Amino acid sequence: MRRKVTVFIIVTISYLLQVTLFEALSFASISPNLLIIVVSAFGFMRGKKEGLFVGFFCGLLLDLFGGSVLGFYALLYMYIGYLNGFFRKLFYPEDLKLPLLLIAGSDLGCNLCVYVILFLLRNRFQIRYYVLHIMLPELVYTMVVTIFLYPLILKVNERLELIEKRSASKFV
Amino acid sequence: MKRKSKFVLPPKYILLIMSGICVVAMITCFTMGISGGPLQTVAGYVFVPMQRGINTVGSFLTEKADNLKNLGDVMAENEELRRQVDELTVELNTIHLEQYELENLRELLALDQKYPSYEKVAANVIGTNGSNWFNSFTINKGSNDGIDVDMNVIAGSGLVGIVTSVGPNYATVTAIINDSTQVGGTVSTTADNLIVSGSLKTMNEDMVIGFSNLRDADNEVQVGDPVVTSHISDRYQQGILIGYISSIENDANNLTKSGTITPAVNFEHIEEVLVILQKKQVVEE
Numbered sequence: 001m002r003r004k005v006t007v008f009i010i011v012t013i014s015y016l017l018q019v020t021l022f023e024a025l026s027f028a029s030i031s032p033n034l035l036i037i038v039v040s041a042f043g044f045m046r047g048k049k050e051g052l053f054v055g056f057f058c059g060l061l062l063d064l065f066g067g068s069v070l071g072f073y074a075l076l077y078m079y080i081g082y083l084n085g086f087f088r089k090l091f092y093p094e095d096l097k098l099p100l101l102l103i104a105g106s107d108l109g110c111n112l113c114v115y116v117i118l119f120l121l122r123n124r125f126q127i128r129y130y131v132l133h134i135m136l137p138e139l140v141y142t143m144v145v146t147i148f149l150y151p152l153i154l155k156v157n158e159r160l161e162l163i164e165k166r167s168a169s170k171f172v
Numbered sequence: 173m174k175r176k177s178k179f180v181l182p183p184k185y186i187l188l189i190m191s192g193i194c195v196v197a198m199i200t201c202f203t204m205g206i207s208g209g210p211l212q213t214v215a216g217y218v219f220v221p222m223q224r225g226i227n228t229v230g231s232f233l234t235e236k237a238d239n240l241k242n243l244g245d246v247m248a249e250n251e252e253l254r255r256q257v258d259e260l261t262v263e264l265n266t267i268h269l270e271q272y273e274l275e276n277l278r279e280l281l282a283l284d285q286k287y288p289s290y291e292k293v294a295a296n297v298i299g300t301n302g303s304n305w306f307n308s309f310t311i312n313k314g315s316n317d318g319i320d321v322d323m324n325v326i327a328g329s330g331l332v333g334i335v336t337s338v339g340p341n342y343a344t345v346t347a348i349i350n351d352s353t354q355v356g357g358t359v360s361t362t363a364d365n366l367i368v369s370g371s372l373k374t375m376n377e378d379m380v381i382g383f384s385n386l387r388d389a390d391n392e393v394q395v396g397d398p399v400v401t402s403h404i405s406d407r408y409q410q411g412i413l414i415g416y417i418s419s420i421e422n423d424a425n426n427l428t429k430s431g432t433i434t435p436a437v438n439f440e441h442i443e444e445v446l447v448i449l450q451k452k453q454v455v456e457e
Contacts, residue, residue: 016219019299019310020226029376029440030304048183056190064215065310065344066301071197078194082187114305119372122352129373138304 003160007042007054010153014038015061022145030134032141033107034149035062039077040106041153043084044091044099055081068118076113080106093158099150100143107142111135216314216339223298224312231443290409292326292446293317298342305372307347308333311445314341322407324448330436331355331401331412332445343447348414349375349439356405357383357414357433362392365402368414368433375439380418380432388429395420399433409452 014034022031035058043051059077063070084102091098115130124130295311313319315338325332325345333347348355351372358365366386374380386393397417401408413436420431 012219012222015302016222016226016299019302020223020230023300023302024230031300031302033302033304035302049186052183052187052190056194060211061215061219062302064212065219065299065342066303066306066308068301068306068308069198069201071194071201074197075191075194078187078190082183085183111305114303118305119351124351124373126373133376134304134372 002163006156006160007050008057010156011035011038011054011058011061014149015058019065027141028137030137030141032145033110033138034142034145035077036080036107036110036142037103037146037149038153039081040084040103041099041150042157043081043106044087044102045154045157046085047088048082048085051081051083051085052078053081055079072117076110080110093154096150099154100146103146103150104139104143107139108135111138212337212339216342220298220310220312220339220342223310227296227298290448290450292448293319294444294446295319295343296444297442301344305351307350307370307372307375307439308336308344309347309442310342310344311447312342313447314339314343316340318449319343319447320451322451324401324407324409324412324452325445326412326448327437327442327445329413331408331414332437332439332442334407335447345445347439349381349435355408355414356402357399358402359386359388359393359397359417360400360411361394361397362388364388364393365404366399368399374432378432380434381415382430383417383433384423384428384430386420386429386431387427393417393420393429405452407452409448409450 014037018031018034022034025031039051039055039058042054055077056074059072059074060070062073062077066073084106087098087102111134115127115135119130120127293313295313295317297309298312299310301308301310311325319335319338321335321338323335325334331348333345333350333353335343336346337344346353347370348368349370351370353370355368356365357368364386366383368381368383370381374382383399395417399414399417401410401412401414403410415433415435415437418432418434420429423430
């Protein structure tokens with residue numbers, strides 16, 4: 001329960017910051033994707049199942065307030081969370097390379113999917129332009145934000161795991 | 173006989189089930205045009221107040237910063253504006269006379285006012301859609317204030333977009349510069365129709381959006397001509413300014429022309445918008 005509430009708060013804060021503050025701090029109308037950091041992080045920190053659910057709810061939020069088809073982002077983010085879950089075995093909290101790599105991959109993958117499904121299929125063929133002017137800037141900005149946001153998420157998660165372990169050992 | 177009957181569903185089956193839910197949601201959305209429903213209502217009540225809070229803080233801080241910076245500028249501007257007020261007052265008086273004359277003439281012609289002053293409601297932009305691909309944003313008024321889907325949204329004198337989904341206390345507006353949006357327009361000088369289509373690429377590069385299907389055999393349409401919403405559009409009220417033509421090109425078929433339009437609204441800094449509470453009347457079949 002405690003975990004669910006905490007995750008909900010993290011998702012809420014990231015979402016709100018993404019649509020308000022970071023929109024105001026956008027460079028060349030590009031703003032970072034905080035939700036992908038959260039989804040990806042919970043994927044590789046906690047495994048497929050939690051990644052899947054966090055992804056689903058983040059996507060659902062974007063769907064509800066984005067005005068596009070309900071379920072599209074939910075599906076996309078859910079798969080991103082799930083796929084990140086495969087890397088749980090390789091994940092060590094001390095290591096920063098793998099998380100950065102995974103978050104970068106998730107962001108790029110997410111944007112490629114959006115491009116192919118929502119742009120390429122509408123005859124927008126200039127993939128070079130979209131990669132250079134939308135995906136890469138967003139990737140760079142997201143990585144910069146990751147350096148600050150990811151350690152926070154990691155701390156919160158470690159603390160939660162500690163509390164869970166303690167209360168589990170009480171019952172033994 | 174100890175046997176744990178605790179059954180845990182493997183993640184891949186959960187993924188499958190949730191995918192099914194998403195696909196069903198998407199299909200219902202496409203076929204029935206329902207978006208969110210009760211989910212939207214709940215989400216609206218949870219997230220919109222928080223967005224509003226952040227926005228209040230944000231605008232308060234910007235205002236304070238601007239105040240300090242601008243005091244000197246404002247003093248100078250004030251003096252200049254005073255001079256302008258005098259000039260404009262003279263001009264206004266002349267226009268008043270002309271207006272009076274115009275009204276008389278219109279009455280004579282038994283014409284209605286050409287563009288009825290629609291009832292509008294003012295709203296603040298409280299958040300974007302959180303993606304770099306599409307241009308839509310959330311405003312802080314919803315169905316509680318009489319806003320409904322397909323209502324036109326303007327800022328200043330120009331068209332901003334159209335309401336695409338609505339909750340009790342918020343509404344989502346899709347801008348005309350959005351990559352998948354199209355608006356039927358008319359060149360107001362020649363009354364030729366054209367189609368205005370938003371584009372992420374041209375908007376990012378030159379702050380313009382595209383238009384196409386302009387039939388102008390006599391080459392009358394010029395760069396700089398204003399484009400307004402067309403009377404044949406079924407969702408946009410007639411005569412709202414979209415923008416000004418910034419370039420024209422002949423299409424390969426030599427029958428139609430296409431080009432670009434500079435929007436009348438500055439989409440980088442939209443804070444306040446007006447929602448026209450009247451929907452376009454369309455004859456139902």
